[in-house]
Amino acid sequence: MGRRLGAGVLVLLGLMWLNVGAEAGEPIRIGAILSVTGPASFLGAPEARTLEMVVEAQNKKGGIAGRQIELIVKDSAASPEKAFSFAKQLIEENKVFAIIGPTTSGETMKIKGVAEEGKTILLSCAAAEVIVNPVAKYVFKTPQNDNHAILKIFEQMKKMKISKIGVLSSNTGFGNAGKEQIGKLAPENGLTILVNEVYDKDASDLTAEVTKVKAANVQAIVNWSIEPAQSIVIKNARQIGLKVPIFQSHGFGNIKYVETAGEAAEGVIFPAGRLLVADVLPKTHPQREVLVQYKKDYESRYKEEASTFGGHAYDAFIILLKAIEKAKSTDKEAVRAAIEQLKGVVGTGGVFNFSPGDHNGLDINAFEILTVKKGKFALLGK
Amino acid sequence: MSIDLFFQYVVAGITYGTIYAVVAIGFNIIYNTTGIINFAQGEFVMLGGMTAVTFHQFLPLPAAILVAVLITTVIGALVEILFIRWLYQPSVLRMIIITIGLSILIRETALHIWGESVRSLPYFTGSSVTSIRFGGVYLSPQVLWVVGLCTLVVALLSVFFNYTLLGRQMRACAANRDAARLCGISAKNMVTLSFMLSAAIGALGGSVVCPITYVKYDSGTPLAIKGFAVAILGGLGNSAAAAGAGMILGALESFSISILPAAYKDAIAITILLLVLFVKPSGLFGSAEAARLKEF
Numbered sequence: 001m002g003r004r005l006g007a008g009v010l011v012l013l014g015l016m017w018l019n020v021g022a023e024a025g026e027p028i029r030i031g032a033i034l035s036v037t038g039p040a041s042f043l044g045a046p047e048a049r050t051l052e053m054v055v056e057a058q059n060k061k062g063g064i065a066g067r068q069i070e071l072i073v074k075d076s077a078a079s080p081e082k083a084f085s086f087a088k089q090l091i092e093e094n095k096v097f098a099i100i101g102p103t104t105s106g107e108t109m110k111i112k113g114v115a116e117e118g119k120t121i122l123l124s125c126a127a128a129e130v131i132v133n134p135v136a137k138y139v140f141k142t143p144q145n146d147n148h149a150i151l152k153i154f155e156q157m158k159k160m161k162i163s164k165i166g167v168l169s170s171n172t173g174f175g176n177a178g179k180e181q182i183g184k185l186a187p188e189n190g191l192t193i194l195v196n197e198v199y200d201k202d203a204s205d206l207t208a209e210v211t212k213v214k215a216a217n218v219q220a221i222v223n224w225s226i227e228p229a230q231s232i233v234i235k236n237a238r239q240i241g242l243k244v245p246i247f248q249s250h251g252f253g254n255i256k257y258v259e260t261a262g263e264a265a266e267g268v269i270f271p272a273g274r275l276l277v278a279d280v281l282p283k284t285h286p287q288r289e290v291l292v293q294y295k296k297d298y299e300s301r302y303k304e305e306a307s308t309f310g311g312h313a314y315d316a317f318i319i320l321l322k323a324i325e326k327a328k329s330t331d332k333e334a335v336r337a338a339i340e341q342l343k344g345v346v347g348t349g350g351v352f353n354f355s356p357g358d359h360n361g362l363d364i365n366a367f368e369i370l371t372v373k374k375g376k377f378a379l380l381g382k
Numbered sequence: 383m384s385i386d387l388f389f390q391y392v393v394a395g396i397t398y399g400t401i402y403a404v405v406a407i408g409f410n411i412i413y414n415t416t417g418i419i420n421f422a423q424g425e426f427v428m429l430g431g432m433t434a435v436t437f438h439q440f441l442p443l444p445a446a447i448l449v450a451v452l453i454t455t456v457i458g459a460l461v462e463i464l465f466i467r468w469l470y471q472p473s474v475l476r477m478i479i480i481t482i483g484l485s486i487l488i489r490e491t492a493l494h495i496w497g498e499s500v501r502s503l504p505y506f507t508g509s510s511v512t513s514i515r516f517g518g519v520y521l522s523p524q525v526l527w528v529v530g531l532c533t534l535v536v537a538l539l540s541v542f543f544n545y546t547l548l549g550r551q552m553r554a555c556a557a558n559r560d561a562a563r564l565c566g567i568s569a570k571n572m573v574t575l576s577f578m579l580s581a582a583i584g585a586l587g588g589s590v591v592c593p594i595t596y597v598k599y600d601s602g603t604p605l606a607i608k609g610f611a612v613a614i615l616g617g618l619g620n621s622a623a624a625a626g627a628g629m630i631l632g633a634l635e636s637f638s639i640s641i642l643p644a645a646y647k648d649a650i651a652i653t654i655l656l657l658v659l660f661v662k663p664s665g666l667f668g669s670a671e672a673a674r675l676k677e678f
Contacts, residue, residue, distance in 0.1 A: 039600075041498030171645060198645040202604040204401050204595040207394035208639040208647075215387055228500040228596050235594075239513045240390060240520040260502045260596045262510030304499075 027070040028063070028097050028330060030055070030320070031090035033111070034125070034313070035103040038077030039201070042254060043226070044103040046310030047125055048073050049302055050294075051100060054317050057297075064324055076102055083107035084114065091118035097332065100316045101125055106173040112139050121336055123316035125309070127250075128177045132359040138336060140359040142315040144273065144349055144366045146174075147181045149250045152271040152367040154189040156380070157220060160245065166195040166218035168209060168233055170225035175201075178224035178249055194218050201227040210237045220244050226251030231261035238264040245269055250367070253308035258372055269380060271367040273308045273349045276377040290346050311348030319345055319352065383640065386518030391636045393521050397594070399632025400528045404587030405609025406616065406624035407535060408580040414543075414619045415552045415576035418477045422461065422485040423584055424606025425492075429454045430585025431597030432492060435501040443504065447589040451582050458581025461488075462574045485602070492599040503592040510593075524593050531590050532625055535583055539621050552576060556619075611655050617668025627666055631655070 032051055035044030055071045063069050072094055074086040083102045090096045091114065098121035102108050105128030112131065115122035115138050124131050124141040131141045157165070167182055169175035175198065186193055195216040199209050210233060213221060223233050223246060234246055248270035252258075258265045274281060278291035294314055298306040322345050324330060327338035342361070345352040350366025371380040405427055412420045434450035441449065461484060469476075505512070505524050513520040543549035554562040555572040563569050588597065595601070608631075616627030631651055638650040658666060 037493060037498060042500070045498050197639075197643060200645075200648060202601075204591070204605065205394070205397045207397055208391055208636040209644045211387065211390045211394060212639055212644070214390075215383075228598060231500075232595060235510045238511045239522045241513065241515070256499050256501075260500055262502075262505070264510040 025063075025067040027068045028065075029070045029072060029094055031086075031094060031096035031099045032071060032073045032313075033076050033083050033086045033090070033099060033101040033103075033107070034073060035078040035107075036073070036075040038075075038079070039227070040078040040103050042228075042256070042307075043125070043309040044075075044078070044101075046298075046307050047101070047103060047313035048075075050298060050310040050313045051317060053297060053301055054314060058317075058321070064321065065330055067330070072096065076107060078104050078107065080107045080110035084110050087111040087114045087118075091115070091120050096120065097330065098123065098320055098335075100313060100320075104173060105131065105177065108139075108141070112136055115139055119332060121320070121332060121339070123319060125312040125316060127174060129181070130177075135357060135359050140319070140339060140354070140361075142312045142319065142347065142349055142352075142360075144250065144362045145360060146178050146249070147185065148362070148364045149271045149367060150178070150181050150185055151189075151364055152369060153222065153247050153269075154185065154191060155364075156269060156369050157191065157247070158189070160220075162219045162245070163190060164192050164194050164217075164219045165222055166197075166213040166216055166220075167193055167222045167224065168197050168199060168206075168213065169223075170201045170227055170229060171198050172201055172225070172227065174226045174249075174251060175224055182222060182224065199225075199229065199233070201225065201229050203229055203232065205236065206232050207236045207240060209233070210240060210242060213237070214240060214242045218244060220247060222247045222249075224249045224251075228257065228260060231257045231265070234261045234268060235264045250308070253377075255305045255307070255377070258375060258377070265372045265375070268372050270370055272370050272377075273311060273366060274368050275306060275308050275311050275348045276370060277368065277379050280379060286346050286351060287348070291348055294348055308348070315347035315349050315352070318347060384518075387640075389516075389519040391640055392633065393519060393525070394639075395633035395636035396529060396629060397522075397525045397632070398635055399629040400525070400532045400625075401587075401591050401594075401605070401628075402608045402612040402631060403532050403625045403628025404528070404535070404591070405584065405605050406613035406628060407532075407539070407621045408584040408587070409610055409613040410619055410621045410624055411539070411580045411583070412576050413613075414556045416573050417474065417556070418466070418481065419474075419610070420577070420580065421478065421481040421606060421610075422488060423580065423609065424602030424604075425485050425488040426454055426458060426581045426584030426602075427588035427591075427605055428492065428597060428599070428602035429457060429488065429581075430588030431503070431592040431601075432496055432501065432599070433585070434589040434592065435503055435597065436496070438503060443506070447586070450589055451585045454585035455578045455582045457488075458577040459574055461581075462577035466573065466577070467570060485606070489600055489602065496599060498599060500596045500598045502596045503589065505593040506590075522594070524590075528587075528590050528594070531586065532628075535586075536622050536625050548575070611652070615655055615658060615665055617665025620665075620667055623665065623667035630666070 034048045036048045055069050076083040100123050105126040108124040108126045108131050122139045127143040129145050169179040246268050250272050252270045253272045281288045295306045323335045323338040327334040340356045342354045350362040352361035354361040369380045408423045430450050434447050437446040437449045507523045551567045552572050555569050612628045616623035635647050635651050
């Protein structure tokens with residue numbers, strides 16, 4: 001009698017526990033593979049901080065579909081091998097709903113296959129075009145394409161009647177991708193590349209490289225890098241009396257690079273997302289509200305200037321949110337299909353319009369041409 | 383190539399060269415006294431720059447640099463006392479591994495303290511766009527500061543090691559540790575002193591070079607590698623030779639860029655280093671006889 005009662009109580013408790021568990025709702029696990037430390041830390045650390053901030057805010061609002069979000073951040077330190085093992089771990093062990101990241105293009109290409117096989121949504125924060133071309137069902141990316149950035153630069157060069165350029169790129173995936181795209185797009189845009197050099201991202205001085213560019217008598221320089229060494233190029237170029245316009249990549253969008261280059265950064269021209277000039281956007285601009293809010297939240301919480309890089313992670317998160325809302329479910333397949341149907345999603349990088357053939361959703365209009373005035377980012381005057 | 387262009391490349395070479403030479407001198411001091419190659423030397427340079435940037439927020443630049451040098455010197459002494467002093471007759475390989483481990487430790491601590499962003503000091507004279515012009519050749523005044531510092535350091539060191547009691551004691555330890563101890567020299571203290579001196583020079587170098595480049599928690603490692611190569615090229619242990627070898631390596635890198643794609647710069651430099659070492663293992667200025675007597 002006692003034993004049967006005891007067993008009955010246990011079964012009842014067990015049922016109650018299961019019931020309670022189902023009502024509270026298992027948390028949605030979202031994984032993130034970001035380069036928080038290491039050579040890409042100036043990209044990955046703001047991305048990680050942004051994700052923590054938005055996940056916390058969303059959880060306070062009740063999470064997604066009544067379920068709290070559990071964010072699992074893995075620091076890959078820009079190593080494709082680490083990214084690979086983290087991806088496998090997140091998909092197979094943690095059984096995450098989606099992965100945000102990785103930070104760099106090299107890492108993303110390494111885990112593209114893993115995400116496809118594991119049928120897990122991957123929202124990359126890396127820029128290379130090859131991530132979404134050829135299109136993989138589960139793989140998306142939020143940063144703008146580098147070829148659109150280059151076309152925006154060429155647009156500006158046409159306005160400034162520049163036809164002969166010198167190209168300096170850093171010896172990284174980003175730099176190489178940019179160099180290739182520039183080489184491909186220059187001829188059809190009326191530009192001749194007179195000198196094309198690759199420099200070491202760890203270099204402490206690049207005077208000899210810029211001297212070679214000066215000797216070629218170019219009308220403008222394109223400096224394609226995402227590392228701090230890009231500031232050294234700017235400094236050295238101005239120091240040896242090279243006065244031609246310097247065009248940077250959208251990897252220049254961190255005020256620390258301007259500070260490192262000091263006075264030399266005045267007048268540098270580069271394409272970027274509108275986050276950096278959020279305050280001077282007209283009030284009717286669709287992105288203004290999102291940008292100003294993100295900037296305010298990030299800067300008041302982390303006491304440092306928001307950069308476009310953190311914005312990529314922000315965009316990844318809200319795309320996921322909007323897709324779940326649209327699919328009205330948290331089934332991976334439904335949400336994946338929903339992402340492809342999303343139109344007009346306002347993010348920090350631009351306004352996203354996805355389709356089954358376009359897993360990036362941005363075009364050349366995501367960019368604004370910016371410059372540096374008195375040590376701050378500003379719109380390039382007409 | 384016009385004469386202006388030629389000299390511009392020379393200037394570029396001097397810039398690289400002195401940066402490497404300052405790091406190499408740090409290697410040489412510790413090697414001279416202890417026979418150890420301190421692979422954490424790059425981190426001393428990084429710490430000097432980072433600390434100077436932090437203190438520059440409250441102090442004027444010269445004071446900030448002085449404080450940075452003092453703090454890094456203390457750290458150098460602590461590193462020696464905590465990790466090196468109690469080792470009993472360590473082999474060269476063991477020391478190398480320990481110092482590599484130390485460099486990783488210092489790097490990660492710097493990451494925790496300062497975060498991952500880049501920092502820089504303002505130029506000592508002028509700004510990032512000022513340059514002194516000689517005809518068609520441009521030179522940043524900061525490069526003159528670095529060259530001036532390097533020369534001063536080499537001169538002071540040679541006075542120190544040749545004419546002061548302390549310097550001679552350090553050399554005695556390097557020559558024969560047991561005999562030195564028999565003469566009443568505290569070998570343990572000499573080793574600590576050599577670390578302190580190396581750290582101080584590294585920190586000073588890091589502060590002076592910082593405006594030209596930038597400093598980041600992991601900017602020590604590439605410098606250490608190049609500095610080590612320069613130290614070997616000049617002949618390990620000879621500071622004046624390190625300065626000379628630095629200039630030569632800098633010039634080689636600079637002129638290789640003028641002829642070949644810049645991407646091959648490091649490959650050329652290392653190839654020449656290897657060639658020199660095959661022909662003359664004791665380095666360009668090293669004495670073959672003296673090298674045979676040394677353990678390394």
